[in-house]
Amino acid sequence: MEAIKRPVNVHQAYHAHVYFNQDTLEFARDLCHKAGEQFTATIGRVHEKLVGPHTMWSCQIKFSTKVFDDIIPWLEENRNGLTIFVHGLTGDDLADHTTYAYWLGDPVAIDLSGL
Structure with missing residues (x-):
């Protein structure tokens, strides 16, 4: 079984996608919201x-390399069991969601068919 890739700070910008369901929505x-208050990060819609x-x-959650070393440990500590998909933003969507994909928590399937 392949080891889960932990986030590494090697890109200029990142997305972190916090995954949830109806029970963990709030x-x-x-x-x-707290991540946006504590860090220089842009928070997208809750889909x-x-x-x-x-x-x-x-x-x-969109953030730069400048806050990576602070926000990643904070997300890890505060995610309370939620899975968070972190990936670099390189301009290559397929590579960003595969080669530059990292996980906090259990990996979730990503639908690469549209990339």
């Missing part, structure tokens, strides 16, 4: 539907 919303390649409901 916790995830609060987690993303209660599947969006893009994501096979679970999600909320996107």
Whole structure:
């Protein structure tokens, strides 16, 4: 079995996608809101539907290499069992969601068919 790739700070910018379901919606919303307050990060919509390649409901957090070393440990400590998909932003969507894909928690299937 392949080891889960932990986030590494090697890109200029990142997305973190917090995955949740109906039972964890409010916790995830609060987690993303707090991340936006504590860090220089842009918080996207809380999607209660599947969006893009994501096979679970999600909320996107966009941040730079400058806050990576602070926000990643904070997300790990505060995710309370939620899975968070972290990937670099290189301009190559397929590589970003595969080669530059990292996980906090259990990996979730990504639908690469549209990339």
